[in-house]
Amino acid sequence: MSKVRVRFAPSPTGGLHLGGVRTALYNYLFAKKNNGEFVLRIEDTDQTRYVDGAEQYIMDCLKWCGISPDESPQNPGEFGPYRQSGRKSIYREYAEQLVESGHAYYAFDTSEEIENLREKLKAEGKYNVQYDFQNRLEMRNSLSLPKEETEALLKSNFPHVIRIKMPRNEYVRFKDMIRGDIEMQTDGVDDKVLLKADGMPTYHLAVVVDDYLMKITHSFRGEEWMPSAPVHVLLWKYFGWEKEMPHWAHLPLILKPDGNGKLSKRDGERLGFPVFAMEWNDPNKGKVAGFKELGFLPEAFINMLALLGWNDGTEQEIFSLEEMIDKFSIDRVHSHGAKFDFEKAKWFNHEWIKKSSVERLRPEVEKIFEEKNIMIRNENNLDKIIELTKERCTLLTDFWQQASFFFNAPQTIDTSAILPKWNENKNQFFVELVRAYSLLNLWDLTDIEHTFKELAAAARLKPGELMLPLRVMLVGGKFGPGVFDISSLIGKEETIKRIEHTLSLMK
């Protein structure tokens, strides 16, 4: 058997959304699992919707996810170009080959004429409102027109398309790696346009010709393509390439969390979660943040995505990319769609932050603090801070809330949290604490805690009752790691300063 080659063929007309990344991911996992190649082909067939920079954006997203293609438009292998617009000249030849063999035909109908056909069929109450075997001879095409007229029209460059001549009452069978044997009747499919009037191929022609020319062995795509699969299978047959036809797998859809259809790009906005891998700059709407900007680790993002429609049959849920490559199998991909659950997505990220090393997290955390204009002076301290706070962070951006007080004194002190139980005894205790702390020569964890507890005992106060006020003094509110850990990291001067500051507020 030939070497496994899979392709991901997004259309560069928008941000790379969850479904797209997952398709790319499954392609990648399958390719790597079988020591094969992962190819990125860009379907920029529709000039009016192509968005500038989208191709690079797709590459960047794949790179962030750690699933960069082996071959891409910028780095085509021997089967390039990998950009459909650059392949325009090839498709016509193949389409005409089909006309010659009698499996396709030229159609000269204007859009108005086609609209009329639909209106007519609708009025007649026909089941299938489509251009097909039932009416193709009534339309203007090379099957209905005399040969000379067709030739004249072609010669005069009359706008035309090439349509496949779908056979009547035939059954097309193929095997889907996820769903098993599929059988479909050709009558339900219309005479699909293969080559558009502008000379560009439709998806139907392109996917077959390109997969053939690029030696693709396995073709994975969204479930929404299943109804047109007969067209593609027939095309492979008509071209005489049956033996090289790739194995098919139709991936389940990712659905809206609240039901009613597949997840769309708009749902993010509506329901308050990202749908893109990375920030997408929509020409009409402006910038839309992605999972990356929201504070997701790519490891968590792809882990979450992979598990949305696949699992290895064990209880394991956290997988590294390497583990996924090892465990992935296409026949364990589900045949039904899954609703996206943002809460679970965040859980994956939380798990990944907890399990990630300080080294892995450090650059991410540094970036967050840089954005907030905080200079990190002591790398050592930063590592300790990350270790101390990471289990409290669901998103990377949470490090700001959980750790900023290590660098800057809190802007506001939640005095209401301590006021109700505040009294002169406690006030006196903290005055004493400041004096005792200032006399400490060494500033280490045990001394800080020991001094605190001794003074508390002397004042006949329970340490517990004093720790909350101290916490609020140090971090501004009821959160964060152990108080003495914080004290030891921010240093003696800063600890005293913050206690005194709050004491002055309490007067």
Added chain:
RNA sequence: GGCGCGUUGGUCAAGGGGUUAAGACGCCUCCCUUUCACGGAGGAAUCACGGGUUCGAAUCCCGUACGUGCUACCA
């Protein structure tokens, strides 16, 4: 309307003739921690419905319902 695909707690799901029907997210209770988390223990909640086949059906078959997709010179 036609055609395709699907249906196990609210969500993700394991399980493919005999199970007390796993596990995870979320929710609730308790323990730990006199903060917030982490961790630990427990709880509520499920086989869409109706017929078959079978000693026995979540599991196989048929039907219905529901969901979802396609039905473009979009992908």
